[in-house]
Amino acid sequence: MHIKSKILLGLTSVSLFWGCSSSEKETAETEATKPNIVIIYMDDLGYGDLSSYGATELSTPNMDKLANGGIRFTNGYASSATCTPSRYALLTGVYPWRNADAKILPGTAPLLISTSQMTVPKMLNGQGYETGVVGKWHLGLGDGNVDWNQHISPSPNEVGFDYSYIMAATQDRVPTVYIENGNVVNLDPNDPIEVDYDKNFEGEPTGKDNPELTTMKWHHGHNNSIVNGIPRIGFMKGGEAAKWSDVDMADHFLEIAQSYVKSHKEGPFFLYYAFQQPHVPRTPNPRFVGKSGMGPRGDVILEADWMVGEFMKTLEDEGLLENTLIIFTSDNGPVLNDGYYDDAVEKLGNHTPAGALRGGKYSLFEAGTRVPFMVYWKGRIQPQVSDALVCQVDFLSSLAALTGSTDTSEDSENLLSAFMGEEKTGRSELMLEATGRTALRKGEWIMIPPYNGGAVQQSVNIEVGNDKNYQLYNLTNDIGQADNMAESNPEKLEEMIAAYTAIRGDMNSNIEDVVLK
Numbered sequence: 001m002h003i004k005s006k007i008l009l010g011l012t013s014v015s016l017f018w019g020c021s022s023s024e025k026e027t028a029e030t031e032a033t034k035p036n037i038v039i040i041y042m043d044d045l046g047y048g049d050l051s052s053y054g055a056t057e058l059s060t061p062n063m064d065k066l067a068n069g070g071i072r073f074t075n076g077y078a079s080s081a082t083c084t085p086s087r088y089a090l091l092t093g094v095y096p097w098r099n100a101d102a103k104i105l106p107g108t109a110p111l112l113i114s115t116s117q118m119t120v121p122k123m124l125n126g127q128g129y130e131t132g133v134v135g136k137w138h139l140g141l142g143d144g145n146v147d148w149n150q151h152i153s154p155s156p157n158e159v160g161f162d163y164s165y166i167m168a169a170t171q172d173r174v175p176t177v178y179i180e181n182g183n184v185v186n187l188d189p190n191d192p193i194e195v196d197y198d199k200n201f202e203g204e205p206t207g208k209d210n211p212e213l214t215t216m217k218w219h220h221g222h223n224n225s226i227v228n229g230i231p232r233i234g235f236m237k238g239g240e241a242a243k244w245s246d247v248d249m250a251d252h253f254l255e256i257a258q259s260y261v262k263s264h265k266e267g268p269f270f271l272y273y274a275f276q277q278p279h280v281p282r283t284p285n286p287r288f289v290g291k292s293g294m295g296p297r298g299d300v301i302l303e304a305d306w307m308v309g310e311f312m313k314t315l316e317d318e319g320l321l322e323n324t325l326i327i328f329t330s331d332n333g334p335v336l337n338d339g340y341y342d343d344a345v346e347k348l349g350n351h352t353p354a355g356a357l358r359g360g361k362y363s364l365f366e367a368g369t370r371v372p373f374m375v376y377w378k379g380r381i382q383p384q385v386s387d388a389l390v391c392q393v394d395f396l397s398s399l400a401a402l403t404g405s406t407d408t409s410e411d412s413e414n415l416l417s418a419f420m421g422e423e424k425t426g427r428s429e430l431m432l433e434a435t436g437r438t439a440l441r442k443g444e445w446i447m448i449p450p451y452n453g454g455a456v457q458q459s460v461n462i463e464v465g466n467d468k469n470y471q472l473y474n475l476t477n478d479i480g481q482a483d484n485m486a487e488s489n490p491e492k493l494e495e496m497i498a499a500y501t502a503i504r505g506d507m508n509s510n511i512e513d514v515v516l517k
């Protein structure tokens, strides 16, 4: 697969440059296999949230341009049903369940990726790329004892990114500040930042004790420090001048991403652009308030769609569109009420954020991990729909194959032909993770081993996939996972258990769902 794709790309570039001298030809050929690469990564965007994936109540014209002008994958997966593990797998090519620390992290967690580990940006760095990350990080920082008033290290800059402009964890977690290349932006040394996830700082108001100071009400969790009227997870003191403006966050990250593109247009560059939407707290800029009729969750999806359009315009204006491979996907499936009263449930109407899939964020059912997944390269990739089984963990090996690197990792498969639309076959099997539990997808089947714990996560009202019996679903005939065939198809079940055990070792069954409160 690898060789074929490279030859194909090589031939195209040679034929384009047939009139050049041989040394020019060589340069052109090398450049042609090293396009700029952008990964646009959404936070909690569901399989059914885009009009190109079937939404009828929301219109996402800019995301749809990528879906309809590139490859729209119908079996594209995040590695996990939550954020940190998915991001870990995307960047390292390693399944998150291999790392016991790869779970939803607090803002004070140490850097989860080892500085000696191979990563997508590190691999691309080795191929001559400039690399940058803009947006949500949520993979830990420092060594576990960060002084936010000093240079923070290790950070993204120590795992392959030449440039980083990030929020440390999530929009609902402190510290609520931007960090550029390891330094808090706009930090006033006379107003130092302190962060603690266990205890409050004396005299500081909290969402729990001072509801009169909040403009957004917490539903579960999210009752610690209040920033911009929004109660968060974790306690923070100081850093007034450095605090972000929630309603301007989308514009802010967009501006940084656009200027990154403009200042790296000589290329090749890799930009990992990690949006904060539609994760909670949902804080659309006033320009988008009320636009979806669906409350803030719908409004921030429209805001994100607009950002995608503006970002694409920048690539076009800079003359980079034909030389930029764009991947668009999401870190996990959708959730409505994820801890704040924000009308996501009340104003949903007929919208189905997960489309026809069962479950949602946190779930081992399909909606947890099957996500919008598009690959777009103007003039190079033929518009098409692909049902190839692909996963974000495969970016490392596939982008290595594209750019001529031999770097790879334990779990990352080279699916370049599928990502280029040259083949419609992807992986044969894929291990999926949700809050520590795993399930195996193989061909058209998925097997979920028995797990203790409630079937429904009450706080978010999502079916998480637990059952005391084996579950086996045929996803071709039963995309909504209504018909458990474990009993009626014992041969298939046995085959799936054997395949699962071959990858996972023990069944790792009977664990409680420990992550959510």
Ligand code: NG6
Residues within 6 Å of the ligand: 043, 044, 082, 083, 084, 104, 138, 170, 172, 220, 221, 222, 233, 279, 280, 332, 338, 339, 515, 516, 517
């Ligand atoms: C959960 C939070 C949820 C969200 C999630 C992380 C509570 C009760 N719930 O613990 O609101 O922040 O973590 O989401 O605190 S993720 O997309 O980054 O994985």
Ligand code: CA
Residues within 6 Å of the ligand: 043, 044, 082, 083, 279, 331, 332
């Ligand atoms: Ca997420």
